[in-house]
Amino acid sequence: MGRKFFVGGNWKCNGTTEEVKKIVSTLNDAQVPSSDVVEVVVSPPYVFLPLVKSSLRPDFHVAAQNCWVKKGGAFTGEVSAEMLVNLGIPWVILGHSERRSLLNESNELVGDKVAYALSQGLKVIACVGETLEQREAGSTTEVVAAQTKAIAARVSNWADVVLAYEPVWAIGTGKVASPAQAQEVHFELRKWLHANTSPEVAATTRIIYGGSVNGANCKELAAKPDVDGFLVGGASLKPEFIDIIKSAEVKKSA
Numbered sequence: 711m712g713r714k715f716f717v718g719g720n721w722k723c724n725g726t727t728e729e730v731k732k733i734v735s736t737l738n739d740a741q742v743p744s745s746d747v748v749e750v751v752v753s754p755p756y757v758f759l760p761l762v763k764s765s766l767r768p769d770f771h772v773a774a775q776n777c778w779v780k781k782g783g784a785f786t787g788e789v790s791a792e793m794l795v796n797l798g799i800p801w802v803i804l805g806h807s808e809r810r811s812l813l814n815e816s817n818e819l820v821g822d823k824v825a826y827a828l829s830q831g832l833k834v835i836a837c838v839g840e841t842l843e844q845r846e847a848g849s850t851t852e853v854v855a856a857q858t859k860a861i862a863a864r865v866s867n868w869a870d871v872v873l874a875y876e877p878v879w880a881i882g883t884g885k886v887a888s889p890a891q892a893q894e895v896h897f898e899l900r901k902w903l904h905a906n907t908s909p910e911v912a913a914t915t916r917i918i919y920g921g922s923v924n925g926a927n928c929k930e931l932a933a934k935p936d937v938d939g940f941l942v943g944g945a946s947l948k949p950e951f952i953d954i955i956k957s958a959e960v961k962k963s964a
């Protein structure tokens with residue numbers, strides 16, 4: 711079956727040229743498990759993509775944090791999937807909760823973005839996750855299923871999709887989901903994929919967790935059977951990101 715562990719670093723809207731160079735140099739010097747064991751993808755803001763791509767070690771890859779929903783043109787301020795492909799950027803994060811909530815990206819828009827990005831040859835980290843109110847109302851499974859459905863309705867090839875479960879209440883709050891909470895939702899998502907796509911897609915699609923992951927909590931989370939890696943925010947700007955990458959070893963020995 712072999713779902714390769716995946717660790718993404720979402721730098722969000724952070725960094726200066728100097729800081730970016732420093733992070734890249736820390737990553738380049740790090741001793742980490744081989745790319746047979748873990749896939750590492752870092753996602754700087756658009757303006758730093760060329761710098762990071764040209765200076766980052768070849769076994770790590772880069773992702774954009776968003777892209778336009780269709781072919782480029784008169785869309786001021788947007789960056790198209792074709793441009794990312796033109797720059798040799800292999801990955802894009804889509805549907806992050808900050809874009810869903812702050813920029814009103816709907817489930818349908820996210821689904822359309824995923825479909826278009828895939829059609830252009832990009833690989834996609836597609837994000838889903840419930841708010842605290844939704845969790846407290848007992849609707850977590852329903853919410854993440856609806857978000858996943860809007861993506862699945864427009865995706866035929868899941869080989870290039872990583873699904874990121876990022877509970878909104880755990881993002882940037884220091885309040886991490888417990889390993890049991892993460893496992894429960896990942897299990898539900900895999901079950902949903904099994905019923906609504908195919909057993910093969912369910913077995914092979916990586917479902918990664920994001921929300922206050924750090925060097926101290928990553929191993930316990932990584933040990934859960936349906937947690938196939940992480941999407942890391944704050945800690946991906948710090949040297950502890952290396953420890954998070956190394957948590958892939960937990961899987962290897964499992």
Ligand SMILES: O=C(CO)COP(=O)(O)O
Pocket residue numbers: 720806876880881882883884920921922923941942943944945
């Ligand atoms: O949003 C996230 C990754 O996409 C998670 O952010 P934090 O790790 O800072 O909570």
